[in-house]
Amino acid sequence: MPTFNLKINNENHTVEADMDTSLLWVLRDTLGLVGTKYGCGIGQCGACTVHVDGNAMRSCLLQVSQASGMEITTIEGLSKEGDHPVQQAWLEHDVPQCGYCQAGQIMTAAALLKNNPNPSDKDIEGAMNGNICRCGTYVRIKEAIKTASKL
Amino acid sequence: MTKIRTQYDRRSFLKISAAAGGGMLIGFSWLTGCVSSSEPEGLAIPNEWFEINGYIKIGDTGMVTIYSPNPEIGQNVRTSMPMIVAEELDVDWKNVVVEQAPLNTGFYQNQFAGGSLSIRLSWNALRMAGATARRMLLDAAAKEWNIPVSDLTVAQGVIKEKNGERSIGYGEIASKAVGMEVPEEVELKEVKDFKLISTSVKNVDGKKIVTGKPLFGLDFQREGMHLAMIQHPPAFGMTVKDFNQDEIKSMPGIKDAFIIDTSLEKPGRFDEIGFKQLIAIVGDSTWQLMKAKKALKANWEVVGELEDTQMHQDRMETMLASGKFQQGRKDGDTEAAFKKAAKVIERTYSAPFIAHNTMEPMNFFANVTDDSAELIGPTQQPKALEDSAAQLLNLPVENITVNMTRIGGGFGRRLYQHFGIEAAAISKKFGGPIKLIYTREDDMTQGTYRPTYISKYKAGLDENNNLIAFSVQGTGMPESAVFPNRFPAGAVENYTAESVAENTNITTGAWRAPRSNFTAGAEQAFIDEVAELAGKDPIDFRLELFDRAINNPVGGRHEYEAERYAGVLKLVKEKSNWGETKPGVHRGVAAYFCHSTYVAEVIDLVMEDGEPKIKNVWCAVDCGIVVNPDAAINIIQGGVVDGVGHAMYSQLTFNNGAPNEMNFDRYQLIRHSQAPEKIEVFFVQNEIEPTGLGEPGLPPAIGALANALYGATGKRYYKQPFVSYQPVTG
Ligand code: FES
Ligand code: FES
Numbered sequence: 001m002p003t004f005n006l007k008i009n010n011e012n013h014t015v016e017a018d019m020d021t022s023l024l025w026v027l028r029d030t031l032g033l034v035g036t037k038y039g040c041g042i043g044q045c046g047a048c049t050v051h052v053d054g055n056a057m058r059s060c061l062l063q064v065s066q067a068s069g070m071e072i073t074t075i076e077g078l079s080k081e082g083d084h085p086v087q088q089a090w091l092e093h094d095v096p097q098c099g100y101c102q103a104g105q106i107m108t109a110a111a112l113l114k115n116n117p118n119p120s121d122k123d124i125e126g127a128m129n130g131n132i133c134r135c136g137t138y139v140r141i142k143e144a145i146k147t148a149s150k151l
Numbered sequence: 152m153t154k155i156r157t158q159y160d161r162r163s164f165l166k167i168s169a170a171a172g173g174g175m176l177i178g179f180s181w182l183t184g185c186v187s188s189s190e191p192e193g194l195a196i197p198n199e200w201f202e203i204n205g206y207i208k209i210g211d212t213g214m215v216t217i218y219s220p221n222p223e224i225g226q227n228v229r230t231s232m233p234m235i236v237a238e239e240l241d242v243d244w245k246n247v248v249v250e251q252a253p254l255n256t257g258f259y260q261n262q263f264a265g266g267s268l269s270i271r272l273s274w275n276a277l278r279m280a281g282a283t284a285r286r287m288l289l290d291a292a293a294k295e296w297n298i299p300v301s302d303l304t305v306a307q308g309v310i311k312e313k314n315g316e317r318s319i320g321y322g323e324i325a326s327k328a329v330g331m332e333v334p335e336e337v338e339l340k341e342v343k344d345f346k347l348i349s350t351s352v353k354n355v356d357g358k359k360i361v362t363g364k365p366l367f368g369l370d371f372q373r374e375g376m377h378l379a380m381i382q383h384p385p386a387f388g389m390t391v392k393d394f395n396q397d398e399i400k401s402m403p404g405i406k407d408a409f410i411i412d413t414s415l416e417k418p419g420r421f422d423e424i425g426f427k428q429l430i431a432i433v434g435d436s437t438w439q440l441m442k443a444k445k446a447l448k449a450n451w452e453v454v455g456e457l458e459d460t461q462m463h464q465d466r467m468e469t470m471l472a473s474g475k476f477q478q479g480r481k482d483g484d485t486e487a488a489f490k491k492a493a494k495v496i497e498r499t500y501s502a503p504f505i506a507h508n509t510m511e512p513m514n515f516f517a518n519v520t521d522d523s524a525e526l527i528g529p530t531q532q533p534k535a536l537e538d539s540a541a542q543l544l545n546l547p548v549e550n551i552t553v554n555m556t557r558i559g560g561g562f563g564r565r566l567y568q569h570f571g572i573e574a575a576a577i578s579k580k581f582g583g584p585i586k587l588i589y590t591r592e593d594d595m596t597q598g599t600y601r602p603t604y605i606s607k608y609k610a611g612l613d614e615n616n617n618l619i620a621f622s623v624q625g626t627g628m629p630e631s632a633v634f635p636n637r638f639p640a641g642a643v644e645n646y647t648a649e650s651v652a653e654n655t656n657i658t659t660g661a662w663r664a665p666r667s668n669f670t671a672g673a674e675q676a677f678i679d680e681v682a683e684l685a686g687k688d689p690i691d692f693r694l695e696l697f698d699r700a701i702n703n704p705v706g707g708r709h710e711y712e713a714e715r716y717a718g719v720l721k722l723v724k725e726k727s728n729w730g731e732t733k734p735g736v737h738r739g740v741a742a743y744f745c746h747s748t749y750v751a752e753v754i755d756l757v758m759e760d761g762e763p764k765i766k767n768v769w770c771a772v773d774c775g776i777v778v779n780p781d782a783a784i785n786i787i788q789g790g791v792v793d794g795v796g797h798a799m800y801s802q803l804t805f806n807n808g809a810p811n812e813m814n815f816d817r818y819q820l821i822r823h824s825q826a827p828e829k830i831e832v833f834f835v836q837n838e839i840e841p842t843g844l845g846e847p848g849l850p851p852a853i854g855a856l857a858n859a860l861y862g863a864t865g866k867r868y869y870k871q872p873f874v875s876y877q878p879v880t881g
Contacts, residue, residue, distance in 0.1 A: 035365075137788075
């Protein structure tokens, strides 16, 4: 099996995996970084969202071979103390219900705010539309993003 | 003061102590990760813990562990159940950590998540647990100081002498409390004295969720464990004959592949009836398993009818026309009343099969040996799983342990046991611990779907526009959604409710607010149309009917309390400023009672670029005492989004027995841009024992939506989904 050098959350990892393995399963199965979630595997739900060179990407669609050499951030590495403004705002609004989709929502929101610190409702909807929440926490997510934009 | 008999003895306490405390901490190291994240600040980790009873463990530093007995599916019971214990225990919530209790039928009751029943059924048991422990701690302090208990007070986990200087913390006296006699009777607080209940407490797992800590079944890891996947037949009505076993087994990372049979001799209501023979593949990594699944070449055999959606609709319509109904209720003479009515209106409503689509797909860990089985994962009903596993494995139930992880969505899906049973069958055949993972496609195409329904409503008005006759006839696959004794039963002189069921081999089951999730939308849209025909305001029209049910109820009993039903309508009327009109804003109202809770909702909707957009939703809820208001608001908001979303966009259709929608590219779930912009929730204040919230927020949203859409488009909406397939992605 080929090996790949990955830079994840500022740490270097060497992993063995099939060329076409999606980054999602390398994170979850090989590295034990299970904060990144599986929801659909086809880029439709956003549960697997990570940052690649600062942009929100679906890790289920990214092959491990493509991910080499890029700066990857997962929910575990978003902040050291779990106090990224988006995480703080999420706690303040007590957003999660089941919680399963939330890592993906947070990663998408954090990337949005980095590129657009004061998003309008339309901007938020546009950026977040790829993240499904079956529990229906959308109203709180929008409020939390607005709170985070002020932190 | 309310006094309550404690109902448990020393022995049952000790039994649970062993199971909940030691057993769990030593035996399931991963599950100790399922301790809440709100680690008490400024309190040292205790050196020693003292089990006061099966719900409560107190550390020598004053830290308190409260066990949450029921599965957490997002309804937030892991916060609200311990809150109830903490209230009666009189402990500072800051010093509390929460741990998931294991399945223990010897001590806990009703360890399941379904029917919005967790809080309702456990209210007394949780209060009693807290009150009993409090009393034992007080007894211990009284004995220590040699004064009567009546000379003591307690607040925030500190016991004080009323007329003296002495005080002692729970942590310091806990070791002595363990040895105290368990009181036969304890006093419960008056509702007005609650300090914690009815205050908003943050989700105890919040920090862990937002930092991506392992919490869910899919995250579970055990040293030496393999991963497994299944492949079920592609269509309902098919079974597996054989497959390219040798080829699959020789693929990289694949350890074994075989066919499992999960048939049970005496299946229960929650056991699989669809796919009992499945291909199982065991391997090292999820990715390799997914590739192996793609390489499968199986021979499937047709063993039943291959159904499709058109067939379903035709059969239900034929059934509805056949008149083969079973009468659920008959008051007066509906036929005669329709004949003499000045106006008669008849409408037919339908809804498709829908999938649960919990965001966390089905999965389970199993470690089956010759004489034991350990099952860990997301189940809403651990006891049913234990029983089915005992049957499948031919083991006594005592040799089976079931532990619950946090659950990435339930909605009824995980009341069904098949994925846990499949994991057990795979582990047994493979001979080692495995974690079974479903792909999204597996999850969506081997469902226990919400049944498909059709109901026909008919109403008759007299010359003064009074409702004098009402009938409902319903069918569905495999059940009708008609509730004969719900509204407007009791409020109409001549009333009939009739049902007939049609068969299907598509597997169905409980889906958030079973039957209510269809009936509320149909009935409340119909009532709206009847009110319009009567020339009456939709809220006033409903209130008139409730007046009748209050003052002079028709027929035998009905399920609802008309005063509380009318109460939520009045509250939502006030909060939404009903009657006020704004240009371009269209309003719809609905009220529904299910799972012992009353909810009325008003939706404000506008058309933006030809698309409906919900601007505001007001919800009025009567669920008795609200344990954790902000969390209660959250779950009601979720119910509204869920109801609106499914009614607008979701359906599962079939072709030759196979679902056409297999993933979120075809199956549409509501997304951010389609969600209401604002949802406000108001609770009726009373001291009635709390009832559930997981389900009741959803059903009325569908009626309110249909009625608001009518204002916007001039069209009535009879068929779900209201909007046809339109993929929207980010
Ligand atoms: S798992 Fe990647 S988008 Fe759904
Ligand atoms: S919180 Fe459950 S899916 Fe979003």
